[in-house]
Amino acid sequence: MRRIERHASFGGWQDVYEIDSTALGVPTRVGVYLPPQAAHGRCPVLYWLSGLTCSEQNFIAKAGAQRHAAEHGLILVAPDTSPRGEGVADADGYDIGIGAGFYVDAIQAPWRQHYRMHEYVVHELPAWVEGTFAANDARGISGHSMGGHGALVIALRNPGRYRSVSAFSPIVAPSKVPWGAKVFAAYLGSDRASWNEWDACALAGTAVERLPLLVDQGLDDEFLDSQLQPERLRAACEATGHPLHLRLRPGYDHSYYFIASFMGEHVAHHAAALS
Numbered sequence: 001m002r003r004i005e006r007h008a009s010f011g012g013w014q015d016v017y018e019i020d021s022t023a024l025g026v027p028t029r030v031g032v033y034l035p036p037q038a039a040h041g042r043c044p045v046l047y048w049l050s051g052l053t054c055s056e057q058n059f060i061a062k063a064g065a066q067r068h069a070a071e072h073g074l075i076l077v078a079p080d081t082s083p084r085g086e087g088v089a090d091a092d093g094y095d096i097g098i099g100a101g102f103y104v105d106a107i108q109a110p111w112r113q114h115y116r117m118h119e120y121v122v123h124e125l126p127a128w129v130e131g132t133f134a135a136n137d138a139r140g141i142s143g144h145s146m147g148g149h150g151a152l153v154i155a156l157r158n159p160g161r162y163r164s165v166s167a168f169s170p171i172v173a174p175s176k177v178p179w180g181a182k183v184f185a186a187y188l189g190s191d192r193a194s195w196n197e198w199d200a201c202a203l204a205g206t207a208v209e210r211l212p213l214l215v216d217q218g219l220d221d222e223f224l225d226s227q228l229q230p231e232r233l234r235a236a237c238e239a240t241g242h243p244l245h246l247r248l249r250p251g252y253d254h255s256y257y258f259i260a261s262f263m264g265e266h267v268a269h270h271a272a273a274l275s
Protein backbone atom coordinates (compact mmCIF):
# COMPACT_ATOMS: atom_id res chain seq x y z
CA MET A 1 0.00 0.00 0.00
CA ARG A 2 1.10 3.56 -0.66
CA ARG A 3 -0.02 6.60 1.33
CA ILE A 4 -0.57 9.42 -1.14
CA GLU A 5 -2.23 12.06 1.06
CA ARG A 6 -2.16 12.92 4.76
CA HIS A 7 -3.90 15.92 6.32
CA ALA A 8 -4.33 16.70 10.02
CA SER A 9 -8.09 16.92 10.66
CA PHE A 10 -9.99 17.48 13.95
CA GLY A 11 -7.17 16.01 16.00
CA GLY A 12 -6.84 12.96 13.74
CA TRP A 13 -5.68 12.23 10.19
CA GLN A 14 -7.40 12.26 6.83
CA ASP A 15 -5.35 9.91 4.68
CA VAL A 16 -5.66 8.56 1.13
CA TYR A 17 -4.04 5.23 0.28
CA GLU A 18 -3.55 3.33 -2.94
CA ILE A 19 -3.83 -0.42 -2.46
CA ASP A 20 -3.45 -3.32 -4.90
CA SER A 21 -6.87 -4.92 -4.89
CA THR A 22 -7.14 -8.60 -5.76
CA ALA A 23 -10.91 -8.38 -6.18
CA LEU A 24 -10.68 -5.47 -8.64
CA GLY A 25 -7.43 -6.58 -10.24
CA VAL A 26 -6.07 -3.01 -10.29
CA PRO A 27 -4.65 -0.50 -7.79
CA THR A 28 -7.45 1.51 -6.18
CA ARG A 29 -7.60 4.55 -3.91
CA VAL A 30 -9.36 4.77 -0.58
CA GLY A 31 -9.86 7.58 1.92
CA VAL A 32 -9.24 6.64 5.57
CA TYR A 33 -10.00 9.05 8.43
CA LEU A 34 -8.32 8.10 11.70
CA PRO A 35 -9.92 9.90 14.65
CA PRO A 36 -7.80 11.00 17.63
CA GLN A 37 -9.07 7.97 19.60
CA ALA A 38 -7.32 5.63 17.13
CA ALA A 39 -3.97 6.70 18.60
CA HIS A 40 -4.93 5.03 21.90
CA GLY A 41 -7.03 1.96 21.02
CA ARG A 42 -9.15 0.17 18.47
CA CYS A 43 -12.12 2.02 16.98
CA PRO A 44 -15.25 0.92 15.06
CA VAL A 45 -15.37 1.61 11.32
CA LEU A 46 -17.99 3.39 9.22
CA TYR A 47 -17.74 2.58 5.51
CA TRP A 48 -19.02 5.24 3.08
CA LEU A 49 -20.02 4.44 -0.51
CA SER A 50 -20.23 7.41 -2.88
CA GLY A 51 -22.46 7.95 -5.89
CA LEU A 52 -22.11 8.18 -9.66
CA THR A 53 -19.08 10.05 -11.02
CA CYS A 54 -17.38 10.15 -7.59
CA SER A 55 -13.96 9.01 -6.44
CA GLU A 56 -12.80 8.78 -2.82
CA GLN A 57 -12.34 12.57 -2.92
CA ASN A 58 -15.97 13.76 -2.95
CA PHE A 59 -16.83 12.42 0.48
CA ILE A 60 -13.58 13.34 2.20
CA ALA A 61 -13.67 16.91 0.86
CA LYS A 62 -17.39 17.74 0.97
CA ALA A 63 -19.32 15.72 3.57
CA GLY A 64 -17.80 17.28 6.68
CA ALA A 65 -17.84 13.88 8.36
CA GLN A 66 -14.43 14.12 10.06
CA ARG A 67 -15.68 16.46 12.84
CA HIS A 68 -18.41 13.97 13.78
CA ALA A 69 -16.13 10.93 13.51
CA ALA A 70 -13.62 12.62 15.82
CA GLU A 71 -16.40 13.34 18.31
CA HIS A 72 -17.56 9.70 18.37
CA GLY A 73 -14.25 7.91 17.78
CA LEU A 74 -15.16 6.28 14.46
CA ILE A 75 -12.76 5.46 11.62
CA LEU A 76 -14.19 6.49 8.22
CA VAL A 77 -13.36 4.47 5.10
CA ALA A 78 -14.35 5.85 1.69
CA PRO A 79 -13.45 3.65 -1.30
CA ASP A 80 -13.58 4.64 -4.97
CA THR A 81 -16.84 3.92 -6.83
CA SER A 82 -15.41 1.53 -9.43
CA PRO A 83 -12.16 0.05 -10.63
CA ARG A 84 -10.30 2.50 -12.88
CA GLY A 85 -7.14 2.71 -14.93
CA GLU A 86 -5.62 1.16 -18.00
CA GLY A 87 -7.39 -2.00 -19.15
CA VAL A 88 -10.57 -1.36 -17.16
CA ALA A 89 -13.72 -1.58 -19.31
CA ASP A 90 -15.71 1.61 -19.81
CA ALA A 91 -18.60 2.85 -21.93
CA ASP A 92 -20.17 6.15 -22.96
CA GLY A 93 -22.14 7.87 -20.21
CA TYR A 94 -21.44 8.90 -16.61
CA ASP A 95 -23.83 6.21 -15.34
CA ILE A 96 -21.99 3.10 -16.55
CA GLY A 97 -18.41 1.86 -16.29
CA ILE A 98 -15.75 3.94 -14.54
CA GLY A 99 -17.32 5.88 -11.66
CA ALA A 100 -20.39 3.64 -11.75
CA GLY A 101 -19.46 0.26 -10.26
CA PHE A 102 -22.86 -0.05 -8.51
CA TYR A 103 -21.33 -2.22 -5.75
CA VAL A 104 -22.19 -5.48 -7.56
CA ASP A 105 -20.02 -8.36 -8.79
CA ALA A 106 -20.41 -8.30 -12.57
CA ILE A 107 -20.77 -11.61 -14.38
CA GLN A 108 -20.96 -10.40 -18.00
CA ALA A 109 -18.03 -9.65 -20.31
CA PRO A 110 -16.24 -7.29 -20.49
CA TRP A 111 -17.24 -6.04 -17.02
CA ARG A 112 -16.62 -9.22 -15.01
CA GLN A 113 -12.82 -8.90 -15.24
CA HIS A 114 -12.59 -5.90 -12.88
CA TYR A 115 -16.07 -4.82 -11.72
CA ARG A 116 -16.23 -6.74 -8.45
CA MET A 117 -17.03 -3.91 -6.05
CA HIS A 118 -19.20 -6.05 -3.74
CA GLU A 119 -16.38 -8.52 -3.12
CA TYR A 120 -13.93 -5.64 -2.63
CA VAL A 121 -16.09 -3.60 -0.23
CA VAL A 122 -17.48 -6.50 1.82
CA HIS A 123 -14.40 -8.72 2.19
CA GLU A 124 -11.10 -7.35 0.91
CA LEU A 125 -11.41 -3.78 2.18
CA PRO A 126 -12.43 -4.65 5.80
CA ALA A 127 -9.66 -7.28 6.00
CA TRP A 128 -7.13 -4.61 4.95
CA VAL A 129 -8.60 -1.94 7.27
CA GLU A 130 -8.76 -4.25 10.30
CA GLY A 131 -5.25 -5.58 9.64
CA THR A 132 -3.62 -2.19 9.03
CA PHE A 133 -5.21 0.38 11.36
CA ALA A 134 -6.40 0.51 14.98
CA ALA A 135 -9.80 -0.82 13.87
CA ASN A 136 -12.01 -3.38 15.53
CA ASP A 137 -14.57 -5.51 13.67
CA ALA A 138 -17.63 -3.37 14.54
CA ARG A 139 -18.73 -2.20 11.07
CA GLY A 140 -21.35 0.25 9.88
CA ILE A 141 -22.09 1.20 6.29
CA SER A 142 -23.62 4.25 4.65
CA GLY A 143 -23.64 5.96 1.28
CA HIS A 144 -25.26 8.31 -1.20
CA SER A 145 -27.39 7.63 -4.27
CA MET A 146 -25.67 4.71 -6.07
CA GLY A 147 -23.71 4.34 -2.82
CA GLY A 148 -26.93 4.45 -0.78
CA HIS A 149 -28.11 1.53 -2.89
CA GLY A 150 -24.75 -0.12 -2.22
CA ALA A 151 -24.98 0.38 1.55
CA LEU A 152 -28.53 -0.97 1.81
CA VAL A 153 -27.86 -3.97 -0.46
CA ILE A 154 -24.56 -4.85 1.20
CA ALA A 155 -26.06 -4.72 4.71
CA LEU A 156 -29.13 -6.74 3.67
CA ARG A 157 -27.11 -9.36 1.74
CA ASN A 158 -24.55 -9.94 4.49
CA PRO A 159 -26.31 -10.60 7.80
CA GLY A 160 -24.05 -10.38 10.83
CA ARG A 161 -21.32 -8.35 9.06
CA TYR A 162 -22.67 -4.85 9.78
CA ARG A 163 -24.19 -3.51 12.98
CA SER A 164 -25.70 -0.40 11.41
CA VAL A 165 -26.73 0.94 8.01
CA SER A 166 -27.95 4.26 6.66
CA ALA A 167 -28.32 6.00 3.30
CA PHE A 168 -28.77 9.42 1.73
CA SER A 169 -30.94 9.62 -1.40
CA PRO A 170 -30.48 5.91 -2.21
CA ILE A 171 -31.50 4.18 -5.44
CA VAL A 172 -33.81 1.82 -3.54
CA ALA A 173 -35.12 -0.20 -6.49
CA PRO A 174 -32.38 -0.27 -9.15
CA SER A 175 -34.14 -3.03 -11.11
CA LYS A 176 -37.08 -0.70 -11.70
CA VAL A 177 -35.42 2.62 -12.66
CA PRO A 178 -33.26 3.71 -15.64
CA TRP A 179 -29.92 4.04 -13.81
CA GLY A 180 -30.12 0.53 -12.38
CA ALA A 181 -31.73 -1.19 -15.36
CA LYS A 182 -29.00 0.09 -17.68
CA VAL A 183 -26.06 -1.21 -15.65
CA PHE A 184 -27.72 -4.37 -14.38
CA ALA A 185 -28.40 -5.43 -18.00
CA ALA A 186 -24.74 -4.79 -18.80
CA TYR A 187 -23.07 -6.16 -15.64
CA LEU A 188 -25.50 -8.96 -14.71
CA GLY A 189 -27.20 -9.89 -18.01
CA SER A 190 -30.79 -10.07 -19.16
CA ASP A 191 -32.15 -12.48 -16.50
CA ARG A 192 -34.14 -9.92 -14.52
CA ALA A 193 -34.88 -12.39 -11.70
CA SER A 194 -31.16 -12.36 -10.82
CA TRP A 195 -31.27 -8.55 -10.43
CA ASN A 196 -33.34 -8.98 -7.24
CA GLU A 197 -30.22 -10.13 -5.42
CA TRP A 198 -28.90 -6.59 -5.86
CA ASP A 199 -32.09 -4.63 -5.18
CA ALA A 200 -32.79 -3.25 -1.69
CA CYS A 201 -36.58 -3.37 -2.09
CA ALA A 202 -36.45 -7.02 -3.13
CA LEU A 203 -33.93 -7.91 -0.40
CA ALA A 204 -36.02 -6.21 2.30
CA GLY A 205 -38.66 -8.85 1.60
CA THR A 206 -36.33 -11.78 2.23
CA ALA A 207 -33.85 -10.43 4.80
CA VAL A 208 -33.06 -12.86 7.60
CA GLU A 209 -31.68 -10.10 9.83
CA ARG A 210 -33.99 -7.14 10.46
CA LEU A 211 -31.28 -4.45 10.70
CA PRO A 212 -33.06 -1.06 10.93
CA LEU A 213 -32.62 1.15 7.84
CA LEU A 214 -32.08 4.91 8.35
CA VAL A 215 -32.72 6.86 5.14
CA ASP A 216 -32.69 10.62 4.46
CA GLN A 217 -34.10 11.95 1.19
CA GLY A 218 -34.32 15.56 -0.03
CA LEU A 219 -37.65 16.52 -1.53
CA ASP A 220 -36.06 18.94 -4.04
CA ASP A 221 -33.76 16.19 -5.32
CA GLU A 222 -33.67 16.36 -9.12
CA PHE A 223 -33.60 12.54 -9.31
CA LEU A 224 -36.40 11.89 -6.78
CA ASP A 225 -39.16 10.76 -9.15
CA SER A 226 -37.08 9.38 -12.03
CA GLN A 227 -34.44 7.31 -10.19
CA LEU A 228 -34.86 7.24 -6.40
CA GLN A 229 -38.56 6.65 -5.59
CA PRO A 230 -38.23 6.17 -1.81
CA GLU A 231 -41.91 5.23 -1.51
CA ARG A 232 -40.96 1.86 -3.02
CA LEU A 233 -38.73 1.16 -0.01
CA ARG A 234 -41.44 2.28 2.40
CA ALA A 235 -43.92 -0.12 0.74
CA ALA A 236 -41.44 -3.01 0.71
CA CYS A 237 -40.57 -2.53 4.39
CA GLU A 238 -44.21 -2.13 5.44
CA ALA A 239 -45.14 -5.32 3.58
CA THR A 240 -42.55 -7.37 5.46
CA GLY A 241 -42.26 -5.50 8.75
CA HIS A 242 -38.66 -4.48 8.09
CA PRO A 243 -37.76 -1.49 10.33
CA LEU A 244 -37.29 1.69 8.28
CA HIS A 245 -36.80 5.29 9.43
CA LEU A 246 -37.36 7.33 6.23
CA ARG A 247 -37.01 11.08 6.65
CA LEU A 248 -38.16 13.29 3.78
CA ARG A 249 -36.42 16.66 3.92
CA PRO A 250 -38.19 19.63 2.24
CA GLY A 251 -35.93 21.95 0.23
CA TYR A 252 -32.86 19.70 0.02
CA ASP A 253 -31.41 18.56 -3.31
CA HIS A 254 -29.15 15.66 -4.36
CA SER A 255 -25.86 17.36 -3.49
CA TYR A 256 -23.27 17.12 -0.75
CA TYR A 257 -24.85 20.27 0.80
CA PHE A 258 -27.72 17.93 1.76
CA ILE A 259 -25.39 15.16 2.92
CA ALA A 260 -23.30 17.53 5.06
CA SER A 261 -26.48 18.91 6.69
CA PHE A 262 -27.43 15.54 8.17
CA MET A 263 -24.07 13.79 8.35
CA GLY A 264 -23.83 14.43 12.09
CA GLU A 265 -27.10 12.59 12.69
CA HIS A 266 -25.98 9.64 10.58
CA VAL A 267 -22.60 9.37 12.31
CA ALA A 268 -24.37 9.50 15.71
CA HIS A 269 -26.75 6.74 14.56
CA HIS A 270 -23.81 4.52 13.62
CA ALA A 271 -21.82 5.39 16.74
CA ALA A 272 -24.75 4.34 18.95
CA ALA A 273 -24.77 0.90 17.34
CA LEU A 274 -21.00 0.47 17.01
CA SER A 275 -19.48 1.82 20.19
Ligand SMILES: N[C@@H](CCC(=O)N[C@@H](CS)C(=O)NCC(=O)O)C(=O)O
Pocket: 050, 051, 052, 053, 054, 058, 062, 094, 144, 145, 146, 254, 255, 256
Ligand atom coordinates in the same frame (compact mmCIF):
# COMPACT_ATOMS: atom_id res chain seq x y z
N1 LIG B 1 -25.73 15.34 -13.08
C1 LIG B 1 -24.62 14.68 -12.47
C2 LIG B 1 -25.08 13.29 -12.12
C3 LIG B 1 -24.15 12.64 -11.19
C4 LIG B 1 -24.40 12.99 -9.76
O1 LIG B 1 -25.31 13.75 -9.39
N2 LIG B 1 -23.57 12.41 -8.94
C5 LIG B 1 -23.76 12.53 -7.52
C6 LIG B 1 -23.96 11.12 -6.98
S1 LIG B 1 -25.30 10.30 -7.84
C7 LIG B 1 -22.53 13.13 -6.86
O2 LIG B 1 -22.26 12.86 -5.72
N3 LIG B 1 -21.76 13.92 -7.61
C8 LIG B 1 -20.50 14.43 -7.15
C9 LIG B 1 -20.51 15.56 -6.18
O3 LIG B 1 -21.57 16.20 -5.99
O4 LIG B 1 -19.44 15.85 -5.59
C10 LIG B 1 -23.45 14.67 -13.42
O5 LIG B 1 -23.68 14.85 -14.61
O6 LIG B 1 -22.30 14.49 -13.01
